[in-house]
Amino acid sequence: MSKGLLFSIEEFALNDGPGIRTTVFLKGCPLRCAWCHNPEGWLPEPQLMRKKERTETCGFEMEASDLAARLLRDRDLFAQSGGGVTFTGGEPLMQGPFLLETMALLQDVHTAVETCGHAPEPLFRQVAEAAGLILFDIKLADPGLHRRWTGVDNVLILRNLAALKACGTPFVARVPLIPGVNDSVENMRATASLLEDAPSLQRVELLRYHKTAGAKYPMLGLDYRPGFDTEALPQVHDCFTEKGMKLLIL
Amino acid sequence: MTERIEKLRAFLRGGGHHRFRRTPEELGLDGLSARFAAECLPDVERSARMLEALLAAEQPVILEGERIVATRTISRIPSVFTDAEWAEIKAAHTLHERGTVSNISADYEGILRDGLGARRAQIATRLEDPGLDEDGRRFLKAADDCITALQGFIARYEDCARANGLDEVAEVLRVIRSEAPQTLHQALQLLRMVHFTLWESDCYHNTLGRFDQYIYPFYEADLRAGRLDRDGAADLITEFFLTCNKDSDLYVGMQQGDNGQSIVLAGRDADGRYLFNEVSRICLEASYDLNLIDPKINLRVDKDTPLDVFEQGARLTKRGLGFPQYDNDDVVVPGLISLGYAPEDARNYVVAACWEFIIPKNGMEIPNIDALSFAGIVSEAMGHLPDFPDYDALWAWVDGRIKAECRRIASAHDRLYIVPAPFMSVLMGGCIERARDISLGGVYNNYGVHGTGLSTAADSLAAVRKNVYEDKSIGAEELCAALADDFKTRPDLYEKLRFDGPKMGLDDDAVDAVGTALLDSFAEGLKGLRNERGGIWRAGTGTAMYYIFHAKDLPATPDGRHAGEVIPANFTPSMFLRQRGPVSVMRSFSKQHLQDAINGGPLTIELDDSILRNDESVSKLAELIRFFVRRGGHQLQLNTLDKETLLDAKAHPELHRNLIVRVWGWSGYFVELDECYQDHIINRIKYKL
Numbered sequence: 049m050s051k052g053l054l055f056s057i058e059e060f061a062l063n064d065g066p067g068i069r070t071t072v073f074l075k076g077c078p079l080r081c082a083w084c085h086n087p088e089g090w091l092p093e094p095q096l097m098r099k100k101e102r103t104e105t106c107g108f109e110m111e112a113s114d115l116a117a118r119l120l121r122d123r124d125l126f127a128q129s130g131g132g133v134t135f136t137g138g139e140p141l142m143q144g145p146f147l148l149e150t151m152a153l154l155q156d157v158h159t160a161v162e163t164c165g166h167a168p169e170p171l172f173r174q175v176a177e178a179a180g181l182i183l184f185d186i187k188l189a190d191p192g193l194h195r196r197w198t199g200v201d202n203v204l205i206l207r208n209l210a211a212l213k214a215c216g217t218p219f220v221a222r223v224p225l226i227p228g229v230n231d232s233v234e235n236m237r238a239t240a241s242l243l244e245d246a247p248s249l250q251r252v253e254l255l256r257y258h259k260t261a262g263a264k265y266p267m268l269g270l271d272y273r274p275g276f277d278t279e280a281l282p283q284v285h286d287c288f289t290e291k292g293m294k295l296l297i298l
Numbered sequence: 299m300t301e302r303i304e305k306l307r308a309f310l311r312g313g314g315h316h317r318f319r320r321t322p323e324e325l326g327l328d329g330l331s332a333r334f335a336a337e338c339l340p341d342v343e344r345s346a347r348m349l350e351a352l353l354a355a356e357q358p359v360i361l362e363g364e365r366i367v368a369t370r371t372i373s374r375i376p377s378v379f380t381d382a383e384w385a386e387i388k389a390a391h392t393l394h395e396r397g398t399v400s401n402i403s404a405d406y407e408g409i410l411r412d413g414l415g416a417r418r419a420q421i422a423t424r425l426e427d428p429g430l431d432e433d434g435r436r437f438l439k440a441a442d443d444c445i446t447a448l449q450g451f452i453a454r455y456e457d458c459a460r461a462n463g464l465d466e467v468a469e470v471l472r473v474i475r476s477e478a479p480q481t482l483h484q485a486l487q488l489l490r491m492v493h494f495t496l497w498e499s500d501c502y503h504n505t506l507g508r509f510d511q512y513i514y515p516f517y518e519a520d521l522r523a524g525r526l527d528r529d530g531a532a533d534l535i536t537e538f539f540l541t542c543n544k545d546s547d548l549y550v551g552m553q554q555g556d557n558g559q560s561i562v563l564a565g566r567d568a569d570g571r572y573l574f575n576e577v578s579r580i581c582l583e584a585s586y587d588l589n590l591i592d593p594k595i596n597l598r599v600d601k602d603t604p605l606d607v608f609e610q611g612a613r614l615t616k617r618g619l620g621f622p623q624y625d626n627d628d629v630v631v632p633g634l635i636s637l638g639y640a641p642e643d644a645r646n647y648v649v650a651a652c653w654e655f656i657i658p659k660n661g662m663e664i665p666n667i668d669a670l671s672f673a674g675i676v677s678e679a680m681g682h683l684p685d686f687p688d689y690d691a692l693w694a695w696v697d698g699r700i701k702a703e704c705r706r707i708a709s710a711h712d713r714l715y716i717v718p719a720p721f722m723s724v725l726m727g728g729c730i731e732r733a734r735d736i737s738l739g740g741v742y743n744n745y746g747v748h749g750t751g752l753s754t755a756a757d758s759l760a761a762v763r764k765n766v767y768e769d770k771s772i773g774a775e776e777l778c779a780a781l782a783d784d785f786k787t788r789p790d791l792y793e794k795l796r797f798d799g800p801k802m803g804l805d806d807d808a809v810d811a812v813g814t815a816l817l818d819s820f821a822e823g824l825k826g827l828r829n830e831r832g833g834i835w836r837a838g839t840g841t842a843m844y845y846i847f848h849a850k851d852l853p854a855t856p857d858g859r860h861a862g863e864v865i866p867a868n869f870t871p872s873m874f875l876r877q878r879g880p881v882s883v884m885r886s887f888s889k890q891h892l893q894d895a896i897n898g899g900p901l902t903i904e905l906d907d908s909i910l911r912n913d914e915s916v917s918k919l920a921e922l923i924r925f926f927v928r929r930g931g932h933q934l935q936l937n938t939l940d941k942e943t944l945l946d947a948k949a950h951p952e953l954h955r956n957l958i959v960r961v962w963g964w965s966g967y968f969v970e971l972d973e974c975y976q977d978h979i980i981n982r983i984k985y986k987l
Contacts, residue, residue, distance in 0.1 A: 058965060059879025060922060062915045068922060070881075085964045099970045100951075102793065121805065122881055128928070129921035260964055263975040298911070 052146035065160035067131025080199040085261035089138035116153035132158030141167035165205035189238035225282035251294035342718040344378035346440035358458035370545035391715035401503040404725035405659035407512035413478030434733030444721035503558030503651035510578040542592040558651025565598035608920035633896030653898035662740030669844035673751025704823030743833035746897035756813035757857035760800040796858025803871030838897025839869035888931035900933035
């Protein structure tokens with residue numbers, strides 16, 4: 049039985065897959081996206097967060113069986129609404145064995161995993177096969193820009209995307225819209241090309257950057273200096289519906 | 299919304315009709331009570347004479363584009379008694395709030411079916427009874443005078459309409475002056491006149507009851523006869539809703555906006571049919587389009603209500619008006635039946651000004667006459683904590699004290715006086731037959747008692763059980779001392795109890811069961827007690843404004859609450875709950891035996907409306923509401939965050955500790971954010987980004 053490190057469990061998550069879902073946030077992430085709104089998800093260890101009223105420890109350990117039992121309490125609601133559980137983070141694949149074990153314990157509950165795709169290929173395949181839905185984040189199509197804005201290039205990510213397209217598990221492509229970083233028509237066109245020939249693609253979701261992103265940095269003793277104009281509104285280019293893909297802008 | 303309604307809405311919102319208003323002093327109506335006193339006029343006659351004088355002084359005003367008329371032009375309703383008389387009344391009696399009839403639901407169905415003339419005929423027949431006593435005769439004459447005054451008022455409006463070439467309006471008014479309405483237009487106009495007159499007669503919190511049920515026959519008849527199509531009907535219903543906002547700034551309640559104009563949609567009948575009809579749907583649409591706070595909509599639902607109905611409701615929730623409120627027939631109807639209501643009356647329940655379940659036509663109930671402070675009783679028990687050897691002993695004391703408080707409340711409301719309301723009596727079941735004013739009682743004369751600080755009390759008892767009796771991590775005297783000095787010397791205990799203590803709202807069976815026991819004790823405590831009118835006492839989960847009074851002098855409590863700090867309103871979790879989310883809150887607050895504490899009082903959940911941006915999310919919210927209903931929750935109110943709430947939270951974080959804001963992938967407690975981020979969120983909500 050393995051233990052996982054979580055930083056939040058959120059009920060009634062509305063934007064993480066079908067129906068009413070509970071979203072589990074796993075701590076630890078290989079990327080450092082400049083616009084990240086959950087910086088408490090970066091480090092794979094508990095850390096202190098200084099809030100106005102008191103300092104709290106962010107990050108708590110849970111056994112897979114305890115987490116599954118807790119999530120299964122809502123199986124009636126999941127069944128009624130066609131919902132389930134979504135794992136996100138951080139990067140949930142950073143805790144692969146724990147993730148797989150928990151998913152197996154959830155039995156008939158629909159599971160979704162949101163991933164940045166930066167994970168060892170065999171693990172990625174295993175998770176993609178076990179999950180009912182993958183929410184696959186695509187930040188930037190260009191490898192150099194990807195490295196500049198997230199800290200890693202996207203070679204592994206694109207390889208896993210190809211594997212995902214091939215394995216047939218339904219997936220949603222999620223693209224954050226960051227003003228001046230990836231909201232150009234060129235990047236959107238390139239992203240749309242990456243998603244071609246994928247019958248299991250359910251839809252593309254464009255997630256508008258929100259200014260609240262910086263709120264948690266001071267609580268962690270970090271400065272939020274993302275290097276782009278946070279006051280600018282992101283451009284929205286739909287290069288997806290013309291290719292027959294469904295688009296949702298959040 | 300049609301262009302006509304849009305124009306009318308803009309005009310009314312701009313207050314263009316306020317210029318027609320006159321004060322009672324300007325109209326020479328301010329001396330009436332002195333004259334009544336000089337004439338030694340009986341109270342019921344005063345009510346009728348006052349209404350006659352007011353309706354006669356009203357100036358007919360028909361606003362441009364109006365098809366449903368009647369605009370209040372008198373700014374204030376004078377009392378029928380002089381100040382000196384009020385002092386005498388207060389010395390001899392208790393009064394409820396303002397002393398006039400309030401918060402009941404008239405038999406609109408009956409008056410729309412029969413018309414005003416039929417009521418006068420009924421009174422005339424009743425007056426032929428030689429066995430009538432003098433009081434009965436006086437009451438019946440007063441009631442008849444009220445109808446005559448209203449008919450005169452309608453006639454003056456009819457003349458005004460004709461003089462302005464508004465033949466359609468004039469014809470509608472001519473019919474409803476005496477006859478029963480036949481068309482939707484006539485029905486809504488008569489309803490407007492009757493509702494207007496209730497306010498004019500100094501009754502308040504005048505609810506509108508099961509609007510969709512009593513209006514539907516007229517809608518159906520018009521459509522069948524080809525007189526009207528759905529759009530035409532929606533236009534008229536929307537206009538009627540607009541009229542509820544026309545004079546509402548003059549409607550006295552206990553606070554501004556609290557005017558009690560609630561309507562109740564749908565519900566299930568004895569044959570198991572769910573009564574959501576096309577008028578119900580039009581009402582939800584009209585309210586959505588108008589985006590105004592009146593009328594406040596309640597939606598009667600149950601476990602078999604179609605998802606589509608919940609979706610219609612959720613869509614309106616998104617508007618941010620704080621309604622619809624959902625009332626669960628599966629809990630409310632059996633609850634009312636077990637309190638002794640006739641099944642047909644229980645199935646016909648409506649909602650009073652806020653949340654209390656009342657019976658239209660037959661109920662002269664006072665569902666908000668007093669409140670029991672759960673938190674106050676638990677706090678009092680803390681004074682004896684070292685004397686209790688175990689939790690059972692503590693609980694036995696609390697249970698006994700709740701029951702003693704129930705008995706005290708039940709004996710504290712005698713000698714009640716209510717100003718007669720002969721016009722309201724015309725609209726209430728049995729008043730003409732009994733020849734008695736409704737202020738003296740109806741078929742049901744039950745009183746309701748709110749219960750404040752339920753979660754504060756449950757969390758406190760659970761914390762004591764865990765820390766003092768189970769883990770023995772805190773000594774009884776140690777806790778008493780910490781509470782007595784408001785945790786000043788024990789910040790460690792404060793932290794532990796406030797943030798890590800057991801709380802209702804986390805789906806924790808142990809603490810939720812304490813909440814159940816408290817409510818059970820309350821319901822049992824009132825069981826079998828009678829009020830002076832022969833009615834029963836009903837326990838409830840609402841708080842009204844009592845939660846403020848009850849918190850003010852309340853010492854620190856074992857849930858980590860500071861002395862004087864707020865307690866939650868209605869049936870809601872602690873302000874310091876570290877929420878898991880609405881699902882756990884709904885689970886915790888649907889475990890109690892709510893059927894037995896059915897006076898009313900909703901679970902209130904605040905939602906960030908940004909999560910309701912798209913249709914998918916609205917459907918998911920509908921599923922969540924249905925989940926609560928299927929779990930056996932009795933009443934649910936959903937608020938969406940608005941700019942004002944957030945500004946208030948910024949200024950008074952202590953009142954909004956568990957206010958959560960959510961953006962995709964991100965959520966946080968608003969009060970914990972730095973100011974610049976709070977401002978971002980305020981702007982986001984303000985501009986609906």
